[in-house]
Amino acid sequence: MVERRSALTALTHLILALGVLIVAFPVYVAFIASTHTADAIVQVPMPLTPGNEMLANYSAVLTGSAKGAGAAVPVGRMMWVSLVSAVVIAVGKIAISLLSAFAIVYFRFPGRTLCFWAIFITLMLPVEVRIGPTYQVVSDLGMLNTYAGLTIPLIASATATFLFRQFFKTVPDELAEAARIDGAGPMRFFFTILLPLSVTNIAAMFVIQFIYGWNQYLWPLLVTTEERMYPVVMGIRSMIAGGDAVNEWNLIMATAILAMLPPALVVLLMQRWFVKGLVDTEK
Amino acid sequence: MEKRAVFRSRWLPWALLAPQLAVVGVFFFWPAAQALYQSAQLQDAFGTSSEFVGLENFRRLFADETYIASFRTTAIFSVLVAGFGLAIALLLATYADRVLRGALAYRTLLIWPYAVAPAVAGVLWLFLFAPAIGIVSFALRQLGYEWNFLLDGTQAMSLIVMAAVWKQVSYNFLFFLAGLQSIPRSLIEAAAIDGAGPWRRFRTVVFPLLSPTTFFLLVINIVYAFFDTFAIVDATTKGGPGKDTAILVYKVYYDGFKGMDLGSSAAQSVVLMAIVIALTVVQFRYIERRVQY
Numbered sequence: 001m002v003e004r005r006s007a008l009t010a011l012t013h014l015i016l017a018l019g020v021l022i023v024a025f026p027v028y029v030a031f032i033a034s035t036h037t038a039d040a041i042v043q044v045p046m047p048l049t050p051g052n053e054m055l056a057n058y059s060a061v062l063t064g065s066a067k068g069a070g071a072a073v074p075v076g077r078m079m080w081v082s083l084v085s086a087v088v089i090a091v092g093k094i095a096i097s098l099l100s101a102f103a104i105v106y107f108r109f110p111g112r113t114l115c116f117w118a119i120f121i122t123l124m125l126p127v128e129v130r131i132g133p134t135y136q137v138v139s140d141l142g143m144l145n146t147y148a149g150l151t152i153p154l155i156a157s158a159t160a161t162f163l164f165r166q167f168f169k170t171v172p173d174e175l176a177e178a179a180r181i182d183g184a185g186p187m188r189f190f191f192t193i194l195l196p197l198s199v200t201n202i203a204a205m206f207v208i209q210f211i212y213g214w215n216q217y218l219w220p221l222l223v224t225t226e227e228r229m230y231p232v233v234m235g236i237r238s239m240i241a242g243g244d245a246v247n248e249w250n251l252i253m254a255t256a257i258l259a260m261l262p263p264a265l266v267v268l269l270m271q272r273w274f275v276k277g278l279v280d281t282e283k
Numbered sequence: 284m285e286k287r288a289v290f291r292s293r294w295l296p297w298a299l300l301a302p303q304l305a306v307v308g309v310f311f312f313w314p315a316a317q318a319l320y321q322s323a324q325l326q327d328a329f330g331t332s333s334e335f336v337g338l339e340n341f342r343r344l345f346a347d348e349t350y351i352a353s354f355r356t357t358a359i360f361s362v363l364v365a366g367f368g369l370a371i372a373l374l375l376a377t378y379a380d381r382v383l384r385g386a387l388a389y390r391t392l393l394i395w396p397y398a399v400a401p402a403v404a405g406v407l408w409l410f411l412f413a414p415a416i417g418i419v420s421f422a423l424r425q426l427g428y429e430w431n432f433l434l435d436g437t438q439a440m441s442l443i444v445m446a447a448v449w450k451q452v453s454y455n456f457l458f459f460l461a462g463l464q465s466i467p468r469s470l471i472e473a474a475a476i477d478g479a480g481p482w483r484r485f486r487t488v489v490f491p492l493l494s495p496t497t498f499f500l501l502v503i504n505i506v507y508a509f510f511d512t513f514a515i516v517d518a519t520t521k522g523g524p525g526k527d528t529a530i531l532v533y534k535v536y537y538d539g540f541k542g543m544d545l546g547s548s549a550a551q552s553v554v555l556m557a558i559v560i561a562l563t564v565v566q567f568r569y570i571e572r573r574v575q576y
Contacts, residue, residue, distance in 0.1 A: 008381075008481065009381075011378075012378045012381050012382060013382070015374065015375070015378045016375065016378050016379060016382065016389050019371075019374075019375045019393060020389065020392045020393060023392070023393060023396055023449070023452070023453070024392070025411075026404075026407040026408060026410075026411055026449065027407065029407075029410065029411060029418060030407050030410065033410065041416065042415075042416050044415070044416060044421050045418055045421045045422075046416065046418055048418070095302075096302040096303045096306070097303065099299040099300070099302065099303070100299065100300050100302075100303040100304075102299055103295075103296040103297075103299035103300045104296075104300075105286060106286060106289055106290050107289060107290055107291075107292065107295065107296035107299075108289050108291075109293075109296045109297070112296070115300055115304065118304065118307060118312075119303055119304075119307055122307055122311045123563060124556070124559045124560050124563050125311050125312075125315050125556065125559070126510050126559065128510045128513060128532045128535070128555065129315075129318075129510075129535075129552050129555040129556045129559060130311075130314040130315050130317075130318050130552055130556075131535065131536060131539060131540075131552070132314075132317075132318065132321070132535075132539045132540075132545060132548050132549060132552065133313070133314035133315070133317035133318050133321065133549070133552075134310055134314040136314070136317065137309060137310060137313060137314055137317075138310075152306065152310070153306070153310040155306050156303055156306040156307045156310065156311060161303065169286070173286060176286070176289075176290075180290075185290075186290040186292065186295060187295075189290075211397070211398050214400070215398075215399075215400035215401065215402075217400060217401065217402045217513070217514035217517070218513050218514065218517075218536070221517075222540070233400040233402050233403060233514075234402065236402065236403065236406055236518070237402065237517070237518055240406065240409070240518070249410060249416070252406065252410075253410065256403050256406050256407060259400065259403050260398065260399045260400065260403050263398035263399070263400070264395045264398040264399065266398065267394065267395055267397060267398040268391065268395060271390075271391060271394070275394075275457060275461075278454075278457060279457065279458065279461045
């Protein structure tokens with residue numbers, strides 16, 4: 001820093017601490033609510049210190065033993081659906097994008113540029129602008145209420161293809177030449193040289209795409225009609241159907257905490273790759 | 284930069300591209316073409332027959348007052364989300380950039396809302412602001428302010444703006460912080476030697492140098508407000524009260540899946556596509572320009 005002013009330093013920490021508090025406040029309240037009975041929360045104002053019902057609430061939502069409106073399917077099952085979808089989406093996106101980027105960078109063939117643009121232009125067609133017809137396609141293919149329906153339509157990735165393309169371009173030509181002289185074919189080169197070099201980028205991409213997959217909402221809303229295929233982010237919606245007093249807010253908040261835990265952990269534990277991946281892909 | 288060393292094969296590149304192109308073709312281009320086709324069709328009430336009506340759906344759409352109102356709602360919503368989201372993130376990033384010790388801790392504590400699903404963010408804020416039991420509604424009532432977003436459209440709008448901004452600030456923060464950290468220290472020191480105080484340095488040196496980041500984030504935030512906030516609206520206000528928070532994406536979903544008005548929904552999809560394409564083009568033109576500096 002250029003100058004030292006203790007007043008300014010104090011202000012800096014004050015503002016940052018305030019920011020952190022405001023960011024954390026909704027989650028704190030949600031956590032507190034998830035440790036009380038439903039009756040304790042509808043008291044106005046609700047308590048702001050943890051209660052004793054934490055274990056009871058969380059085990060009730062996870063196993064589905066909670067009675068009342070909404071969740072007929074245990075949240076444990078929904079978490080499983082979310083986890084499977086998020087992992088399939090993340091791994092699938094990375095796999096097919098690595099292959100396409102490899103083809104586009106390391107081969108010359110007619111239609112190469114066209115293929116790149118065909119993939120790239122999908123950035124302009126988010127799910128939200130083509131929900132009706134895409135739903136039609138998925139339903140014609142009989143993929144409603146299946147993992148295939150939840151994941152495959154989301155698996156194309158312009159961002160991942162673009163990132164890997166940019167990265168492959170920075171890989172020195174000498175590596176490919178040496179591999180060719182040593183008699184390695186393209187796939188051998190891909191698996192033994194290119195893939196190990198891409199590990200950092202793959203990790204970064206995984207964090208971003210896992211969160212993307214886990215947080216899907218509109219798409220599952222369209223393609224799932226059976227509760228056993230609800231991902232957790234969407235399952236919460238069916239729990240808040242009643243009015244203020246009818247909702248079992250303690251269980252809803254326990255579900256909300258469970259729903260944000262896996263992606264939040266991924267972000268915090270893989271922070272370095274996440275930040276790198278985010279800032280690199282978008283630039 | 285093109286590769287000098289390339290592999291030769293007639294079929295291999297196509298085999299490698301096949302999975303991606305198949306998904307893109309079946310789930311992106313085909314539905315987009317269908318949307319274009321349906322937008323020019325009018326179905327009868329039972330969906331048994333349809334006839335070609337040209338631009339009739341679009342004409343009806345733009346003559347529809349609720350659609351124009353939805354445009355206005357979306358515009359207000361995007362401006363508020365992008366404005367507050369960028370301002371708060373810039374404030375926090377500027378101060379985080381000043382911190383010598385504990386910078387990583389602050390970053391860690393500020394970035395995790397990025398991981399929270401928009402729908403979950405909506406539910407959290409809904410709980411804080413629920414009219415009868417919400418803790419913030421209670422505090423507002425104590426201050427003599429009657430809060431009920433189920434009745435008051437302005438309050439409903441501020442609720443979804445708060446939830447959307449809360450979720451987006453962490454993303455903006457990361458980019459601003461990266462932008463600030465890439466500004467050469469020597470420039471700031473030179474300004475300081477010339478006698479410029481912290482505010483003056485921010486206004487005349489730092490902020491202009493951040494303008495590429497700011498512009499990029501502006502586009503991203505508008506796209507976010509247009510499309511990714513569907514879940515927030517659906518989880519909190521469901522477009523209500525009345526149609527006061529029915530943003531465009533919500534209306535496409537509602538008209539297509541609840542109202543079963545396919546022609547209108549498809550026409551709305553086409554309008555949204557035009558908006559995304561316009562935004563993407565703006566973004567790319569600008570990236571091309573930036574490469575030259």
